[in-house]
Amino acid sequence: MKTTPWYKQFWPWFIICVPLSSMIVAVFQIYFALNSPRDLVKDNYYKEGLGINQELGRKQLATDLNIKANLRIDNLTGEILLVTENAHTQTISLQFYHVASASKDFRVTLQKISDNEYRGSLEKTISGNWNLSIESEAGWQMSGRLDLTLTDSLEF
The missing domain is CATH 1.20.5 (Single alpha-helices involved in coiled-coils or other helix-helix interfaces)
Known part of the structure; x- marks a missing residue:
């Protein structure tokens, strides 16, 4: 064998x-x-945790002042239009947080164009999911999530 x-x-x-x-x-x-990038894990998580209490106070202030807002983004022209109720501020800061990559985050300052309208512009077109936060120098803050594949507007 x-x-x-x-x-x-x-x-x-x-x-x-x-x-x-x-x-x-x-x-x-x-x-x-x-x-791989470590964007989802914060290095200073303790300070971030302490900051949550301040952020909750700013969101509560927006609720107490009965501030409402409707945001519309035109990706073709890059125009951002924010229509508010009871905001009473000259400028509003709009922060874009990308859901997966912190390197894509950016901020846009919206200028008052009438009693309840604010306008700004994007430097580049954006797509996908974004967490948005609007803040005023008066101390209030509101946040929400916008999926640009489904809609181009967000109500706060």
């Missing part, structure tokens, strides 16, 4: 492939863990 060498048989290669594939997957996981 003639036997074939081990490297020409199926089972030794099957047994070798299982741990080898596990090692390859582990190398990829280690590479991605070391080279």
